[in-house]
Amino acid sequence: xxxxxxxxxxxxxxxxxxxxxALGYTMVYGVLGLIxxxxxxxxxxxxYVGFYAxxxxxxxxxxxxxxxxxxxxxGMAFITLMLAxxxxxxxxxxxxxxxxxxxxxxxxxxxxxxxxxVIALPLTAKFITIxxxxxxxxxxxxxxxxxxxxxxxxxxxxxxIKLTSSRLNALITAIGVSLLLENGGILLFxxxxxxxxxxxxxxxxxxxxGISVQSGQMAILAVSLxxxxxxxxxxxxxxxxxxxxxxxxxxxxxxxxxIDTDRVISFTFAIGAGLAGAxxxxxxxxTHIKITPLFGLQPGLKAFVAAVLGGAGNIPGAVLxxxxxxxAEAFVAGSKYVSYRDAIAFCLLILVLLFRPSGxxxxxxxxxx
Amino acid sequence: MLTISNLTVFxxxxxxxxxxxxxxxxxxxxxxxxxxxxxxxxTIRSISGLVRPRSGEIIxxxxxxxxxxxxxxxxxGIGQSPEGRRVFANMTVRENLELGAYTRLQKKVEVSSDIExxxxxxxxxxxxxxxxxxxxxxxxxxxxxIGRALMTRPRLLLLDEPSLGLxxxxxxxxxxxxxxxxxQGVTVLLVExxxxxxxxxxxRGYVLETGNVVLxxxxxxxxxxxxxxxxxxxx
Numbered sequence: 360x361x362x363x364x365x366x367x368x369x370x371x372x373x374x375x376x377x378x379x380x381a382l383g384y385t386m387v388y389g390v391l392g393l394i395x396x397x398x399x400x401x402x403x404x405x406x407y408v409g410f411y412a413x414x415x416x417x418x419x420x421x422x423x424x425x426x427x428x429x430x431x432x433x434g435m436a437f438i439t440l441m442l443a444x445x446x447x448x449x450x451x452x453x454x455x456x457x458x459x460x461x462x463x464x465x466x467x468x469x470x471x472x473x474x475x476x477v478i479a480l481p482l483t484a485k486f487i488t489i490x491x492x493x494x495x496x497x498x499x500x501x502x503x504x505x506x507x508x509x510x511x512x513x514x515x516x517x518x519x520i521k522l523t524s525s526r527l528n529a530l531i532t533a534i535g536v537s538l539l540l541e542n543g544g545i546l547l548f549x550x551x552x553x554x555x556x557x558x559x560x561x562x563x564x565x566x567x568x569g570i571s572v573q574s575g576q577m578a579i580l581a582v583s584l585x586x587x588x589x590x591x592x593x594x595x596x597x598x599x600x601x602x603x604x605x606x607x608x609x610x611x612x613x614x615x616x617x618i619d620t621d622r623v624i625s626f627t628f629a630i631g632a633g634l635a636g637a638x639x640x641x642x643x644x645x646t647h648i649k650i651t652p653l654f655g656l657q658p659g660l661k662a663f664v665a666a667v668l669g670g671a672g673n674i675p676g677a678v679l680x681x682x683x684x685x686x687a688e689a690f691v692a693g694s695k696y697v698s699y700r701d702a703i704a705f706c707l708l709i710l711v712l713l714f715r716p717s718g719x720x721x722x723x724x725x726x727x728x
Numbered sequence: 729m730l731t732i733s734n735l736t737v738f739x740x741x742x743x744x745x746x747x748x749x750x751x752x753x754x755x756x757x758x759x760x761x762x763x764x765x766x767x768x769x770x771t772i773r774s775i776s777g778l779v780r781p782r783s784g785e786i787i788x789x790x791x792x793x794x795x796x797x798x799x800x801x802x803x804x805g806i807g808q809s810p811e812g813r814r815v816f817a818n819m820t821v822r823e824n825l826e827l828g829a830y831t832r833l834q835k836k837v838e839v840s841s842d843i844e845x846x847x848x849x850x851x852x853x854x855x856x857x858x859x860x861x862x863x864x865x866x867x868x869x870x871x872x873x874i875g876r877a878l879m880t881r882p883r884l885l886l887l888d889e890p891s892l893g894l895x896x897x898x899x900x901x902x903x904x905x906x907x908x909x910x911x912q913g914v915t916v917l918l919v920e921x922x923x924x925x926x927x928x929x930x931x932r933g934y935v936l937e938t939g940n941v942v943l944x945x946x947x948x949x950x951x952x953x954x955x956x957x958x959x960x961x962x963x
Contacts, residue, residue: 605816605827611778612814617802617831617880649816 361569363444366693367686372576374685375583379638380662382590383451383631389607389672390627392526396533397454399659400540401632404450405443405639406650407548412439413644422560428559428628436559438540440582443640444633451632452625456483458536460621462529466517468510474504477539484546544652559644575645582641582651586634587678588599594674599626607672657701661688670721679719683707729754729915730775730884735784735794737770744770746939747784752884757906757916759947761923761960762936769811770920771936772886775917776808777801788884807882811889811919813873817862821853824861824872827878839879846875849905860894867898874905884915891922905930923960927951935960 387395397712413419417435420428457473479491479502532636560572594600602623605613614620642658643650665684669676684704692700711718730752737745745767751759751870760768773779775786777798786794793801802878807828816824825846829839847854850871856864861872870890877885887906891899899922907929910916920926935943935956943950950956 598830601823601827601833602830604819608816608818609814612810612816613827614778614798615776615802615808615810615880616827616876617799618827619797619799 361510364568364695365570366689368572370633370689371682374682375580375687376638376642377662378660378678378681379583380635381491381498381665381681383635384663384666385672385674385677386627386631390603390624392528395534397540397608398535398635401447401450402635402639402659403544403652403655405447405495405636406643408443408446409640409643410553410555410650412442413558419558432558440637447634448629451628454536455625455628458532462532466513471509472506475509476502478505481546482600496530511528538673541652548652552651554647554649555643579641579645586637599623603627647683661704664704667718668707668711670718673720676718676720729789731787735774735781737774737781744939748941750934750941752915754919755915757910757918757930759918759920759926759930759933760936761926761933766936767939768889768936772919776806776886781963790924793908802880805883807877807880809873809877809888809890810926813869815861815869815872819857820860821856821872824876825879828876842879851873867894870902871896884912887916887918889919889921
């Protein structure tokens with residue numbers, strides 16, 4: 360009984376994280392019908408933002424030396440969380456603008472300049488460290504030059520190739536963005552694992568029945584819950600939220616209502632990416648897990664399963680799917696079949712696809728003429 | 729008010745419109761009739777910016793609009809009730825109407841007074857206010873689609889097959905409503921399969937065949953025209 364409850368608590372905490380990432384998958388799927396496989400890598404970037412904020416950017420104090428600095432550090436942790444959310448939201452918007460939007464609306468000059476900088480990054484990094492002032496200047500220089508070289512090329516391509524919003528194109532693009540973020544991460548952050556040291560006092564709360572909860576676990580759960588409730592409010596009661604629901608039901612009809620669909624789609628990516636970034640930063644800060652540029656893969660994949668489990672495109676479904684997955688994983692991890700903890704996600708996926716292909720809360724769409 | 733000249737539209741390699749020209753004057757009801765695939769819906773969808781023409785011009789109140797994105801076209805005063813109604817079935821009737829006023833959603837008082845106006849025009853919708861739009865009957869959904877388009881405060885209303893799939897007595901009342909809307913000062917461009925009814929309420933009509941305008945006449949003359957009677961009025 361004690362082990363059962365303990366596993367349940369761990370499972371709900373793990374599940375709230377999966378839910379946080381799954382929400383981004385499901386919202387983007389809802390509005391665009393696109394599985395944004397780069398989403399797990401945004402979670403990774405969130406963890407790195409957390410890492411840099413905690414170890415380099417912000418004046419955290421060592422609590423083993425100055426125990427009285429706990430409140431100061433808590434404030435800094437809050438700023439770290441905000442930074443992770445904002446930077447990842449910006450990254451999400453960038454991904455949407457430069458990877459997915461050209462598939463819908465065609466290539467523009469701006470696309471040439473953006474991809475010019477992306478190409479300039481490895482070119483410059485090969486010879487100079489980007490972090491030095493000279494490196495930064497040459498990076499910007501190369502970026503501008505490559506962008507101008509690519510402009511006529513892209514114009515030529517845009518007139519020759521008809522980019523369509525075919526699902527396969529979008530999916531391949533998503534995998535491309537994912538690879539770009541992973542390998543770009545290796546280039547920028549280095550391939551060596553990093554971790555965030557203990558910056559907040561950690562306590563263990565003993566509950567009746569012999570079970571215990573760690574403060575870090577509670578923090579993850581509380582912040583995730585708060586973010587999910589805010590999301591529900593945004594989607595149900597705000598103007599962009601209403602537009603999101605309209606778009607997810609019928610994007611053309613939404614345009615006829617005067618909704619600027621590109622803007623709302625961008626907003627959707629920002630929110631989803633912000634949630635994933637918050638999750639990444641919290642995991643890195645509270646569990647001290649070793650972060651690498653590839654560590655978004657596994658949780659990203661599991662969160663994708665969670666989104667499908669709950670019903671792709673369905674927001675409460677993503678939360679339910681995430682929590683279920685977390686709990687299932689916790690119970691497997693707590694049993695003697697511990698080596699199957701990563702496999703349980705996919706067993707659940709197979710079962711759901713067999714018996715409820717549209718997910719637990721997903722509806723079978725009935726078309727009425 | 730609206731002038732279309734030499735509009736040509738392709739879907740991939742397939743030509744849907746072949747250099748169509750037509751005109752809608754302030755205060756009129758103009759109807760486009762023709763068989764399936766003649767290009768009526770494509771014309772409507774080009775005006776509202778859902779389809780990009782390959783060449784040609786669409787001028788609304790003196791300004792070319794063929795390059796504008798769809799949501800901008802709504803803002804300058806062209807509303808559309810699309811074919812197949814396409815109401816947001818997962819939202820309530822009221823939410824659907826509110827979305828029609830999306831661009832001015834922050835002006836709450838104004839929006840709810842506009843919604844009240846829709847309820848006087850369509851009393852059936854008032855009864856269904858809190859019901860989700862997916863549970864409405866076909867006729868009620870059509871009223872909602874028209875109401876939603878009117879919530880965008882159009883000066884030109886594009887109606888694509890408003891009577892499609894409705895019971896005969898409902899068809900009558902939909903056409904009555906279109907006439908009422910027009911009397912309140914909204915210019916209407918109407919696409920209809922039901923050519924007979926459409927020509928009865930319209931001032932002028934265009935007959936489309938495989939992407940071309942083959943006849944442009946006053947509605948009265950079209951009703952008398954032998955070819956039109958044979959081909960579209962079933963006589």
